[in-house]
Amino acid sequence: MQHYTFDDLDQADKAFRTNFVNCLSGYKSANLVGTTDGKTHNLAIVSSAFHVGAHPPLMGILFRPDSVSRHSLENLTEAGEYTLNAVSADWTDKAHQTAARYDKAMSEFDAVGLTPEFIEPFPAPFVQESPLKIGLSVEEVTHLHCNKTILVVGRVQHVMIHPEAVGTDGQIALDALGLACVSGLDTYHQPQKIARYAYAKPERPLTRID
């Protein structure tokens, strides 16, 4: 195996380091953040959405202060509400194009060809084309000291989903929804199920549920 140390990465070419380190955590979720400033409906792809807790239902996203998604960050901290819309394997190209640095007055919905949808009176736009749409309110904003990253934790207020994908035990069949995932900055994948396992216990061998 190849061994890279901290110093190797520190001294590497910037593009090499950025690609390499962005791949290290493994596969990432692909979501579009929907926000509004009251005039323009903004949309930005994020691969940093993650589970924070189930009760209450909380999700996090990370923002870099200098990132292309800074308009989203401004909008959501101002408005207090935003959406997360899962990206389908069918339109990863449109989702990726939202990463372009459009002027703030340009809606990425228009620019890439996706459709804003609303649940009154929730102000932030959902993505009609998404099979899993979540409306959130800002719960906590934390600045990480280590690199000025901003962690936004949101409370889930609304979920819209195809009912066929929700099991009686609450499990969501993400593969049946046709969702994509991301590696690094720019590579999209479609996962295929290997197995679902029963709750692991020390005294018994692992069994498959599905």
Next chain:
Amino acid sequence: MQHYTFDDLDQADKAFRTNFVNCLSGYKSANLVGTTDGKTHNLAIVSSAFHVGAHPPLMGILFRPDSVSRHSLENLTEAGEYTLNAVSADWTDKAHQTAARYDKAMSEFDAVGLTPEFIEPFPAPFVQESPLKIGLSVEEVTHLHCNKTILVVGRVQHVMIHPEAVGTDGQIALDALGLACVSGLDTYHQPQKIARYAYAKPERPLTRID
């Protein structure tokens, strides 16, 4: 589409809510955290590892105070060093079994049949079977107010990886490494590549690199 509100989830059966909310963020990375207390080498699956920054290279993981991975949390905050080892699609069963609540004196390496490996003088154990192994030092520990979750950010000190999977531009072919990803608490998937896109710019149509 089915519409679930915050109140619907709040009043749902606990198992339903836990499964459902754990699926909402989409696909998650599958990693084993390796730690040691100097005597017992501990291993725990986490689906919360995420990218925090590339320069310096930083990664985060979340811990619940009451989770089965509390031994890992104790070990890594005490020792200051830990490993993240990507889970292969070939041995998701062994990886999942590390989630069982073993006594602290029992090594999950022995319990599930994975092999500890060391890079002297780094104290934390790597997983020999993993095709992507990362050694980290604790950089920052933050407690989230919203639900007592503990965010540990680590600095990447070592990466061991099959050289064939690393592109000249630093991109890691996670699919060539055979990595798995997770949905919810217990379901494993293997992703297949859809496309890699060029850097998105407002004034030009998106193109594929690969």
